[in-house]
Amino acid sequence: MNLTNRKDIHDLMTVYGIAPRKKYGQNFLTDTGVLDEIVASAELSGEDVALEIGPGLGALTERLARAAGKVIAVEIDDGLIPLLKGTLSDYGNVSLIHGDVMKMDLDALCDEHAPGKKLHVVANLPYYITTPIVLMLLEHGDRISDVTVMIQKEVAQRMQAEPGSKEYGALSLAVQYYCDPEIVCRVSPDSFYPAPEVESVVIRLRGRETPRVTVDDEKLMFDLIRATFNMRRKTMPNALMSAGRGFTREQVEKALKDMGKEVTVRGETFSLEEFAMLTGLLTSKTLH
Ligand code: SAM
Helix, strand or coil: CCCCCHHHHHHHHHHCCCCCCHHHCCCEECCHHHHHHHHHHCCCCCCCEEEEECCCCCHHHHHHHHHCCEEEEEECCHHHHHHHHHHCCCCCCEEEEECCHHHCCHHHHHHHHCCCCCEEEEEECCHHHHHHHHHHHHHCCCCEEEEEEEEEHHHHHHHHCCCCCCCCCHHHHHHHHHEEEEEEEEECHHHEECCCCCCEEEEEEEECCCCCCCCCCHHHHHHHHHHHHHCCCCCHHHHHCCCCCCCCHHHHHHHHHHCCCCCCCCHHHCCHHHHHHHHHHHHCCCCC
């Protein structure tokens, strides 16, 4: 059985009475060159534990099982579980977990499967849920060494965007605070079965030793970032008064003036360094 051959995939799914499910973002990768490149760029060794989100039919999983010491594969679709048990039966180092990765306790998973180690996340992510998954992984940076994932090209552009561009937002700031993003390769829709409607890229997010800026209250900085981009077209004072931290207009305007900014400035031009500086100026005024 060749998991990258379209006819074999079709026949295999027919045997199990299933078909690719759009609602779970099922676009199976059929390009062996791309599969091999993903695994090579993850730089796994026999000591490493890989976490794959959404093994699908198992084409990437079997390659990860050969490259890593252990693979944890989390799949939401109950229809795929019996099929995966078959396709992965030769790989004793794969733990298949049936569940929704967004509802899992990643700390407990790491304690159980990778005690004393950090996970290497490698996946062809479901596109309907890419951003929440990546933000969840960033929040668990202490348990994750690096993330090598296939994502929609537009999401990769948002991750790498610079201040002032239309792609720039909370995702750009979160990714660039914790990681150094690097594009591994571009992938066309015809590398998948069925073909997605969008272009894709493989991106590698390597966790930084220390975040890109120093900030006393990380949570406050991300609350400010979220409030700013939730109200993208509003001026900073208007947006930040809704950050849920009880700031008054005067407090925000004073902080902006201390930074040499106009009070009519919009946050979409603010760099990570400037959000950190603003956080410092507002920290003493936090009510919660
Ligand atoms: N890894 C396979 C490949 O490369 O061919 C499949 C990738 S497919 C783009 C995405 C996979 O993620 C599907 O198997 C889908 O069922 C699974 N998935 C979708 N949402 C999920 C979730 N919340 N938790 C775990 N798996 C999920």
